[in-house]
Amino acid sequence: MTETSPASPGSHNDVLQMQNAALVAGVKKRMSPLGMALADLVETARLWRLGVMLGVLDIRLRYRGSALGPLWMTVTSALMVASMGIIYSTLFHMKLGAYLPFLALSLMLWQAGLSSLISESCECFVSAEESIRSVRQPFLLQAVRMLTRNAVVFGLNLIVPFVVFVIFGRWPGFDAVLALPGLLLWMLDGVAACMLLGSLCARFRDVPPIIGSLMQIVFYVTPIIWMPQQMGPNSRLLIYNPFYALLEIVRGPLLGTPPALSVWGMAIGSSLVFGLIATVVFVKVRARLVFWI
């Protein structure tokens, strides 16, 4: 080995050097916290492919070496839906054909959707600690990463209700398209959750268990394993549960019963409030985050 050839032909370097403007641009002079948060967002938009790649790698590494890979999730989910479907349809005195499609869809939307978005957003900055402390990168990149991870898991889990729907011949029809704006709102809420819960959990390490227990309560008070109609006349009160509204805007269209405008109003309204709080907190604490993780 000689020391005469430090790697590369010059032409390669020239190509790289031109592209290098994309590398960390020089640190700009003083900017307001809001300006810095906006710059964070802009840079995240520029680097979204990296965020997606990180998310996909997370999934691939999590299941590296297992034969079924991430499909294991689908298998365990199917087992859970089947066993819970049989028990609860008996408890609730309902026909399996009426109950199981509802349960399969609700449970997956909750477990791989809303609940998973909340719990994973808690870890979004802390789990990237090493990389955040050694490479300059936008914080919201971790939100893209978390959303990608969740989208993959969500897609794989959705196989279960899909199969159940096929078995029981239940088709939502064209209404199903209306679930898409709902899913978009979930994604925005996911980003907000990263900004708020991600920051909070980085600062206070006892927050994730607190959130975990709260989500457990939400699971029982939200119509996920039970149907809204079972509440009888009291089901009107459900609208005040923002998680019900958020769940319903995706679940309703897929069950062929698009939700009322009031449900949409509640879902958008609570998301706006949540997003606003999250933005204010994120703008305020962003510069300190790196010291907390």
Place this chain on the structure above:
Amino acid sequence: MAHISLQNLSLSYPVLHGSARSLKKTLFARARASLGSTKSKVGGALQNGVSGLEVLALKDITFDVEGGERLGLVGHNGAGKTTLLRVLGGIYETSSGSLSVEGETHAMINPGSGMNQELTGRENVHLFARRLQLDVKETEALEADVEAFAELGPFFDLPLRLYSAGMSVRLGFALATVPRPQILLMDEWFMAGDSNFQAKARVRLESMVETAEILVFTSHSLDILREWCTRVLWLEAGKIVMDGKPDAVLDAYEAFVAESG
């Protein structure tokens, strides 16, 4: 032309441990503190800030670095060398004082910077290429360059966690320098390579500095600092003690260490 300029820059950060990490305990402590004063005084660079204990890691730092300089940072552990690198690299932000860094900057705080230990060397190069937003052709060029420079052989296709310290350094150094940042910030880790690699690294860094780029690095090895730097900055407890030609600063530093040691 690359340029770094700092004016009266200070940085303090919170030290979070024990009950400061707990939301419940923090809320209780706040409530108790508002009832009666429970102030405690801690000496040195530690001070009680709004959110508990704060470390004043950098204090009133002012200096300029012009293109073509190789600046070495010297000082005891905890003197603020790595913190300063992180500030220059844009990882730490502070609102106290002003900072201007002109030129594309790359900070290599540790050899595994931004790399995933579970991925192979090759996969990490691809990840790195994504960070730089390279297209397919440029990614291939980067991969070929890094593979040639790092000389990892079959280890290039094995996960990073199987690498020896020296191998991580080779890969980290190759990734840091192949894309030719205008300003390269490196912590002392890159001295971990063997002598053959160090010679190679040196050629690489010298060619970098010839084209008016800036290198800032820390080291505890005074010999390396003497040999590699055009200027040395001596930090102690977050303050600049001395700034000047390597020999002058390092002689003073050596005398200081001998005296206090």
